[in-house]
Amino acid sequence: MSEHKISQTFQNAEETAQFARALGGVLAQGDVVLLSGDVGAGKTHFCRSLIRSLLATPEDIPSPTFTLVQTYETTKGEIWHSDLYRLTSVNEVEELGLLEAFDTAICLVEWPDRLGSLMPQxxxxxxxxxxxxxxxxxxxxxxxxxxxxxRLTEWHTQ
Ligand SMILES: Nc1ncnc2c1ncn2[C@@H]1O[C@H](COP(=O)(O)OP(=O)(O)O)[C@@H](O)[C@H]1O
Ligand SMILES: [Mg+2]
Known part of the structure; x- marks a missing residue:
């Protein structure tokens, strides 16, 4: 399998949110999106914008920093938003039900390096x-x- 790569610059938080919403529009159950970058890079902002655009009724979207996982029922089915920064052992990934959710829900994962070999290809x-x-x-x-x-072609060729 070869690796594909594209880059884009966003001038402000709204431009990032706009792309996140567009990505949300093409996601389906069984998709996993891994978000990396330094603290404050905008991973949670990205997830929040994406999730918010798929909620039938508005609700709070807290950062899963301490809970590790927050789940949402959306117009595209269940979304799992997780932040693995505070993961203490890789066994916890299974205990959280995240491995199963990779197949059955839409999963947005901050700090995916914590997954080690469990990172879905x-x-x-x-x-x-x-x-x-x-x-x-x-x-x-x-x-x-x-x-x-x-799935990304539409966005890429715009
Ligand atoms: N272009 C941008 N994209 C994303 N976030 C931005 C941007 N410009 C400013 N911000 C701000 O940076 C902060 C990113 O915080 P957060 O999403 O919690 O980061 P992370 O989850 O990566 O630690 C937010 O307050 C957001 O409004
Ligand atoms: Mg975050």
Whole structure:
């Protein structure tokens, strides 16, 4: 499997949210999106924007920093938002039910490096980097599964 990569710059938080909503529009059950980047890069902002756009009725979307997982019933079915920064052992991934959710829900995972070898190969990886301007971010998407190539084409060719 070859690796695919595309990058995009966002000038402010709303531009990031706009892309997150567009991505949310193409997601389906069984999709895993891995979000990496430093603290404050915008991983939670990205997830929150995506989830919010798929909620039938507005609700709070807290960061799962301490709970590790928050789940939402959305117009696309169940979404699991997890933040594995505080994961103490990789066994916890299974205990949380996250491995099963990778197959049965839409999963958004912050700090995916904590998954080690449990990281699903078919996932879409979203990396966010700070740029010099405090509000600007560079996003790099990488994936191996060619199914993502088709699904991202619409956005890529815009
Ligand atoms: N272009 C941007 N993209 C994403 N977040 C941005 C951007 N510009 C400013 N921000 C702000 O940066 C902060 C990112 O925080 P957060 O999403 O919690 O980061 P992380 O989860 O990566 O630690 C938010 O307050 C967000 O509003
Ligand atoms: Mg976060």
């Amino acid at each position: 078919r996932a879409l990886a979203v990396h966010l980097d700070h740029l010099t301007d405090a509000e600007a971010r560079q996003m790099t998407l990488t994936w191996q599964d060619s199914a993502w190539t088709l």
